[in-house]
Amino acid sequence: MSTAMNRRAVLKAGAAFAGTAALAPTTLRAERAAINYWHTFTGQLEFGALTNTVMPMFAKAHPEVSLEQEPIPNSEFMAKMTAAVVSDSKPDTSMLASERFADLHAMGALTDITDRVESWERRGDFDDSRFASVTDSEGRIYGVPAFAFVDWMYYRKDWFEEAGIAPPTTMEEMRAAAIALTDPAKGRYGFGMRGAAGGQHYIGNILESFGSPVQRADGSVGLDRDKAIEAMDWYAGLYTRDKVAPESAPNDGFRQIMEAFKTGQTAMLWHHTGSLRSISEHLELGEEFATLPMPAGPAARVARLGYASHAITNERNADTAWEWLKFWGEPDVAVAFLDATGYFPASTAAANDERIVSNPIYAPAVETLGFGVPHPSFPGYAGWSENVALAAFQQILIGSATAEQAVDEMIAELDRAIN
Amino acid sequence: MEFSSRIDLDRRSGGRWAALNPLTWLGELSETRYWMYLLLLPSAAMLVAVVLYPTLYGFDLSFRQYRLTRPDLGTGYVGLMHYKRILTDAVFWLSLYNTMIWVTLSIVLEFLLGLLAALALHRNLPGTRVFAVMILLPFFLPNVVAGHMWSLMLDSRMGVINDVLVNIGLLDSYKAWFVSPVTAMGTAIIVEAWHSFPFFTLLILAGLKGIPQDLYKAAQIDGASGFSQLRLITLPMLKTVIAAAVILRVIGLVNSPDLLLILTGGGPGRSTQVLSLYAFQTAYRDFNFGYGGALAVVMFLILMIFAWAYIRISKVNRD
Numbered sequence: 001m002s003t004a005m006n007r008r009a010v011l012k013a014g015a016a017f018a019g020t021a022a023l024a025p026t027t028l029r030a031e032r033a034a035i036n037y038w039h040t041f042t043g044q045l046e047f048g049a050l051t052n053t054v055m056p057m058f059a060k061a062h063p064e065v066s067l068e069q070e071p072i073p074n075s076e077f078m079a080k081m082t083a084a085v086v087s088d089s090k091p092d093t094s095m096l097a098s099e100r101f102a103d104l105h106a107m108g109a110l111t112d113i114t115d116r117v118e119s120w121e122r123r124g125d126f127d128d129s130r131f132a133s134v135t136d137s138e139g140r141i142y143g144v145p146a147f148a149f150v151d152w153m154y155y156r157k158d159w160f161e162e163a164g165i166a167p168p169t170t171m172e173e174m175r176a177a178a179i180a181l182t183d184p185a186k187g188r189y190g191f192g193m194r195g196a197a198g199g200q201h202y203i204g205n206i207l208e209s210f211g212s213p214v215q216r217a218d219g220s221v222g223l224d225r226d227k228a229i230e231a232m233d234w235y236a237g238l239y240t241r242d243k244v245a246p247e248s249a250p251n252d253g254f255r256q257i258m259e260a261f262k263t264g265q266t267a268m269l270w271h272h273t274g275s276l277r278s279i280s281e282h283l284e285l286g287e288e289f290a291t292l293p294m295p296a297g298p299a300a301r302v303a304r305l306g307y308a309s310h311a312i313t314n315e316r317n318a319d320t321a322w323e324w325l326k327f328w329g330e331p332d333v334a335v336a337f338l339d340a341t342g343y344f345p346a347s348t349a350a351a352n353d354e355r356i357v358s359n360p361i362y363a364p365a366v367e368t369l370g371f372g373v374p375h376p377s378f379p380g381y382a383g384w385s386e387n388v389a390l391a392a393f394q395q396i397l398i399g400s401a402t403a404e405q406a407v408d409e410m411i412a413e414l415d416r417a418i419n
Numbered sequence: 420m421e422f423s424s425r426i427d428l429d430r431r432s433g434g435r436w437a438a439l440n441p442l443t444w445l446g447e448l449s450e451t452r453y454w455m456y457l458l459l460l461p462s463a464a465m466l467v468a469v470v471l472y473p474t475l476y477g478f479d480l481s482f483r484q485y486r487l488t489r490p491d492l493g494t495g496y497v498g499l500m501h502y503k504r505i506l507t508d509a510v511f512w513l514s515l516y517n518t519m520i521w522v523t524l525s526i527v528l529e530f531l532l533g534l535l536a537a538l539a540l541h542r543n544l545p546g547t548r549v550f551a552v553m554i555l556l557p558f559f560l561p562n563v564v565a566g567h568m569w570s571l572m573l574d575s576r577m578g579v580i581n582d583v584l585v586n587i588g589l590l591d592s593y594k595a596w597f598v599s600p601v602t603a604m605g606t607a608i609i610v611e612a613w614h615s616f617p618f619f620t621l622l623i624l625a626g627l628k629g630i631p632q633d634l635y636k637a638a639q640i641d642g643a644s645g646f647s648q649l650r651l652i653t654l655p656m657l658k659t660v661i662a663a664a665v666i667l668r669v670i671g672l673v674n675s676p677d678l679l680l681i682l683t684g685g686g687p688g689r690s691t692q693v694l695s696l697y698a699f700q701t702a703y704r705d706f707n708f709g710y711g712g713a714l715a716v717v718m719f720l721i722l723m724i725f726a727w728a729y730i731r732i733s734k735v736n737r738d
Binding site: 106259 | 598
C-alpha cells in the first residue's frame with residue numbers, strides 16, 4: 001500500500017518536529033544547570049589541578065551542575081572581563097584576585113553575596129580577615145576566598161651553606177648576601193629581579209618597606225617623596241650599582257625569573273607559595289633550595305597575602321554559581337588543591353590542618369600569615385602600578401631616569417588615578 | 420474569487436487595485452532614477468551599522484568622561500578635556516615618536532625584503548613554488564603566536580638565536596635583546612619585518628606579472644643594466660601597487676599593539692611604547708575609555724592625513 005504525502009501532512013510533521021526540538025533542550029536544561037567559570041589557571045600544574053582534581057570532586061558532589069571552565073591568561077584577564085562588562089556578557093562565576101577587587105567592584109562586575117556568606121554553614125571556618133579584600137566600604141561581601149598566595153622568598157640553600165652565609169632576614173642582609181653570591185663568570189647572580197610584567201607588585205612592597213605606603217587611610221596619595229626615592233634607589237641599585245641581578249632583569253617576567261632560579265642562575269627569588277611545586281620539580285627541596293619569610297625593610301616587613309576568591313559575576317545562575325563558590329571552602333577540596341599545586345588554603349580551618357602545620361617547609365608561610373598584609377586595593381591602583389610605577393622603575397634600571405624623576409612621575413600619575 | 424474576476428473588478432474600479440499592488444508600485448519605481456538608491460539601501464544600512472556607527476561612537480566616547488572604575492564621575496560630555504590632556508601628555512608624545520620610528524623602519528625593511536623576495540620568485544627558477552610557500556609561511560602566523568615564538572627564540576637564557584650567534588662567534592655571551600631601548604626597538608622591528616614582508620612580496624609579485632616583457636626587451640636592446648631596468652621600469656610600473664601596500668601596512672602597524680605587547684610590553688621604560696599600545700593600556704588597564712577613545716581618534720586622524728598626503732606626494736592617483 002502506498003500513502004501519498006500531501007502538503008498538509010508535511011507541514012504537520014514539520015511543526016511537530018520543530019515543537020519537539022524546541023522543547024528538548026529546555027527539558028535537558030531543567031535537569032542539568034549549566035554555569036561557566038573564568039579563571040587564570042593557565043599553568044600546567046594549576047590547570048591540571050582544577051580539571052583533574054577540583055572539577056571531578058565538584059561533579060561528584062553536584063551531578064546536577066554542568067560546569068564549563070575557561071582559562072584566561074592573567075595578563076589578559078582584566079581586558080577580557082572589562083569587555084564582558086561593557087558588552088553585558090559576563091560569565092556566571094569568575095576567579096577574583098584580591099588586587100583586582102576594587103576595579104571590578106567599581107565597574108559593577110560583581111554580585112553582592114553578603115546574605116549567602118552570612119548564612120553559609122562554613123562561614124565559621126574563615127577568619128574575618130580573609131574576607132577583607134573582597135568586602136566594600138559598606139561591609140558588603142562579593143567573594144569567597146578559595147586559596148592564598150603567601151609571599152615568601154626562595155633561596156639556594158646549598159650556595160648559602162657553601163659561602164657560609166646565614167639566610168637573610170632584612171633587606172640589607174639580603175643585599176649583602178646577593179653581592180657575595182654574585183659571580184658573572186660562573187653565570188651566577190644573587191637575586192632574580194622581576195623588572196617586567198608582574199614586577200609592579202614588588203615595587204609596591206619596597207615602597208611600603210621603606211615607609212612610603214601608596215595610599216593613606218583617608219584615600220589620598222600616600223607616597224612620601226623622600227622615602228619613595230630612597231626605596232626606588234635601593235631597589236634599582238641592586239641592578240644598576242650592585243649588579244646582583246641578571247642583565248635581562250628589566251625584561252624579566254614570571255617565566256624568566258623562574259627559569260633563572262630553576263637552572264641555577266640566581267640565588268634568591270621573591271615569589272609566593274604557588275611556585276613551590278614547580279621549583280621542587282627542578283631543585284631538591286631542603287637540600288638545594290629552601291624558603292624564608294620576606295626580608296624586613298628599614299620601616300616595615302611587608303609580605304602580601306594575595307587571596308584568590310571566587311565571585312558571582314552574573315546573576316542569571318546565581319544559585320548554581322554559589323554552589324561552586326562555596327565548594328572551594330570545603331577543607332578536603334582545599335587540601336587536595338594544596339597537594340596538587342602548593343596553593344595555600346584560605347579557609348582558616350583548612351590552613352590549620354595537621355598536614356600543613358606539621359610540615360616544616362610551610363613554616364615560613366605560616367609565619368607570614370601572622371604579619372602579611374593584602375595588596376593595596378583601590379580603583380586605579382592596578383593601572384597605576386602596571387602602567388606608571390613599573391615603567392618608571394624600568395627607566396631607572398636602564399638609566400633613562402633618576403630615582404627622583406621616576407618617583408615624581410609616580411606621585412603625579414597616582415594623584416591623577418585617584419582623583 | 421478567481422484571478423480573472425479580480426482583474427475584471429480592477430478594470431471596473433478604474434485601476435485602483437493596480438495602484439495599491441506593491442508589485443506594480445515596485446515595477447513603476449524601477450523605471451525611475453530612485454531605483455538605484457533603493458538597491459543601495461541594504462548595503463548602506465549595513466555600512467551604517469558596522470562602520471559608521473562604531474566610528475561615530477568612538478568619536479562620541481572621546482568627548483565623554485568614561486572611566487569604568489569611577490562611576491561617580493558619570494559619563495557626561497567633557498568637551499575637549501581629553502584632547503587638551505593629550506597636548507601636555509609626555510607619554511603621548513613619546514608614543515607618537517616611537518610609533519613613527521616603529522612604522523617607518525618596519526615599512527622600509529618589509530618593503531626591501533618583500534621586493535627582493537618578489538623579484539626572486541618572479542624569475543621562475545627551479546623550486547620557485549616551494550620557496551614561494553616558505554616565504555609566505557610567516558604571514559600565516561597570527562601576531563600572538565609569532566610574538567611568543569620569537570620571545571622564546573630571543574630569550575637571554577635559552578634562546579636559540581643567542582646560541583647560534585655565540586657558536587658562530589658573533590657574540591661573546593648570551594644577550595638580553597629587550598633590555599636596551601635601542602636593541603629592544605630594533606629587535607622588535609626585525610621580528611615585525613620577518614612576520615609581514617610576505618604581504619609586500621604577494622602584492623609586488625602580482626604587480627610584476629602585469630608588467631609587459633616588451634619593456635624589458637627594449638631596455639636590454641638599449642643596453643640598460645639590471646639596476647637601471649629596476650629603477651626605470653619595474654619600480655615606476657609598480658608605483659600603484661607599492662602605494663596601496665604601504666598605506667595598508669602603515670594602517671596595520673599603527674593600529675596593532677599585539678606584537679609589541681608580547682615582546683616588550685612597551686618597555687623597557689616605555690622605549691617601545693607606541694600609540695596603539697598606549698590607547699590599549701589606557702582603556703583596558705586604566706579603564707579610562709574616554710581618554711583611550713581620544714587617543715584612538717588622534718590615531719585615526721593621523722592615519723587619514725598620512726594616507727591623503729602619501730597619495731598626493733606619490734602622485735599615484737594621476738596614473
